[in-house]
Amino acid sequence: xxxxxxxxxxxxxxxxxxxxxxxxxxxxxxxxxxxxxxxxxxxxxxxxxxxxxxxxxxxxxxxxxxxxxxxxxxxxxxxxxxxxxxxxxxxxxxxxxxxxxxxxxxxxxxxxxxxxxxxxxxxxxxxxxxxxxxxxxxxxxxxxxxxxxxxxxxxxxxxxxxxxxxxxxxxxxxxxxxxxxxxxxxxxxxxxxxxxxxxxxxxxxxxxxxxxxxxxxxxxxxxxxxxxxxxxxxxxxxxxxxxxxxxxxxxxxxxxxxxxxxxxxxxxxxxxxxxxxxxxxxxxxxxxxx
Ligand code: OGA
Ligand code: MN
Numbered sequence: 001x002x003x004x005x006x007x008x009x010x011x012x013x014x015x016x017x018x019x020x021x022x023x024x025x026x027x028x029x030x031x032x033x034x035x036x037x038x039x040x041x042x043x044x045x046x047x048x049x050x051x052x053x054x055x056x057x058x059x060x061x062x063x064x065x066x067x068x069x070x071x072x073x074x075x076x077x078x079x080x081x082x083x084x085x086x087x088x089x090x091x092x093x094x095x096x097x098x099x100x101x102x103x104x105x106x107x108x109x110x111x112x113x114x115x116x117x118x119x120x121x122x123x124x125x126x127x128x129x130x131x132x133x134x135x136x137x138x139x140x141x142x143x144x145x146x147x148x149x150x151x152x153x154x155x156x157x158x159x160x161x162x163x164x165x166x167x168x169x170x171x172x173x174x175x176x177x178x179x180x181x182x183x184x185x186x187x188x189x190x191x192x193x194x195x196x197x198x199x200x201x202x203x204x205x206x207x208x209x210x211x212x213x214x215x216x217x218x219x220x221x222x223x224x225x226x227x228x229x230x231x232x233x234x235x236x237x238x239x240x241x242x243x244x245x246x247x248x249x250x251x252x253x254x255x256x257x258x259x260x261x262x263x264x265x266x267x268x269x270x271x272x273x274x275x276x277x278x279x280x281x282x283x284x285x286x287x288x289x290x
Contacts, residue, residue, distance in 0.1 A: 007041035009034075015045060022140035022268065023251030024049035031260055032063040039070040042262070046121070047210055051138045051251065051263040051270075057125065058258035061087045061284055067260075068123045068286035075112070075119050075287040078196060079188040080169030084284065093124070093283040095274070102281075103171045105272035108139065108245055109220035110265045111287060114165030116199045120290035123262045126255040130279035137252045137271045138263060141214040144244035145204060148215070156240070159203040161217055162224040165196045200226065203240070207266050208290075214267040215244055244269065266290075 013028040026045060029038070031054060046052050059067075061084055068074060074089040084090040095102040112118045124136075148156075169192065173185035181189070203225065205216040219241045225233040253261060263270060 005037060007035070007037035009038045010041045013041075015049075017049065018053075019251045021143040021249050021251070022050045022138055023053065023253075024051075025053045025055070027055070029054055029057075031057050031067045032059040034067070034070065036070075043071060046262055046264055050140055050142070050268045051261060053253055054260045054262075055256065056258050057260040061090055064123065064125050064260075064284055064286060065089060068121075068288055071121055071123075072288040072290075075289050077287070078165070078169075079192045080165070080172040089286060091285040091287070093285050094281070095276075096280045097278045099176045101283075102272060102274040104168050104220060106274045107168075107220040108241070108269045108271045109168075109218045110141075110216070110269045112165070112265070113201065113216070113218060113221045114163040114168075114196055114198050117290050118199075118201075119265055119287040121262060121264055121288040122285060123260065123288070124283050124285045126257055126259045127284055128280055128282035129255055129257055130276035130281055133273065133276035133279075134281045135252050135254050135273045135275075136261070137250050137273065139244060139249045139269045139271075141216065141244060141249075141267050141269060142207075142212050143249040144246075145213050145215040147249075148243065152239075153204075155236075156203045160200050160226045161203050161222050161237070162198055162200050162226065163218075163221040164198040164223045165221060166192050166198070167223070168220050198223075205266065210267070212267065215240060216266075217241065217244070218269050219245070 009029055013026050016025045018024060024045060065087060077083050077091045082092040084092050093101045111122050173182055173189040175182040201216055203217055204213055206213055217240050225236055
């Protein structure tokens with residue numbers, strides 16, 4: 001029997017783990033009709049599995065906002081991202097004719113790691129998909145950290161790295177046809193430069209809620225390890241990127257329309273496969289503050 005303080009859905013859901021490292025599909029949820037106990041149950045599953053997947057959640061952008069807000073305050077999208085016209089906190093992740101978000105999302109990253117306080121969670125809903133392709137891959141940075149050899153763990157212990165957002169989003173400020181600044185491109189670039197000067201984070205972070213250690217560098221945003229020469233920094237970063245990007249630490253999600261995926265940015269990275277040519281793909285995204 002579901003007790004007064006228990007999630008009723010927790011009694012009927014099936015949590016199906018997708019790999020030995022990361023990812024679980026939760027069934028039986030309608031994310032637009034949760035009570036606070038259900039939300040707490042989902043959050044607990046997220047902390048454990050790092051990314052949780054829900055099929056068939058064909059609800060409106062307002063419902064996506066309400067769902068995301070159950071887990072914290074939403075971030076305002078930066079100038080390099082597009083917003084949904086009537087939902088300023090929702091990001092329109094769109095690729096069409098080979099142009100759009102795929103430009104920067106097809107590089108392994110953790111969302112907003114260039115923020116002083118990076119977002120804790122991202123929620124994404126599939127709105128329009130190519131008939132095949134456009135999967136998203138997720139990697140466990142707990143597993144990446146744990147499987148490093150002892151000597152490398154010792155070397156990176158207490159190291160810090162710089163994360164830069166402006167360079168990663170440079171393509172958003174340029175017109176793909178003329179290769180010159182897009183309409184408002186220069187203004188947006190200036191705004192991005194002043195609002196997001198980049199941030200320094202430890203190379204190994206400790207998750208504030210699980211207490212587990214995670215590797216925290218990513219190929220899209222991490223540009224420099226502090227205290228090393230250029231050559232040392234570049235090569236050590238490359239070693240860590242290549243290590244963390246191994247298939248063993250990954251799960252790959254094949255989207256169907258209406259799927260909602262929620263990931264913990266503190267212990268995962270992700271990668272959007274651009275294997276659908278000029279076809280149209282749209283996702284809605286909400287980013288939740290830490
Ligand atoms: C993003 C992102 C992945 C995808 O919007 O931050 O990484 O599959 N998207 O579109
Ligand atoms: Mn992303």
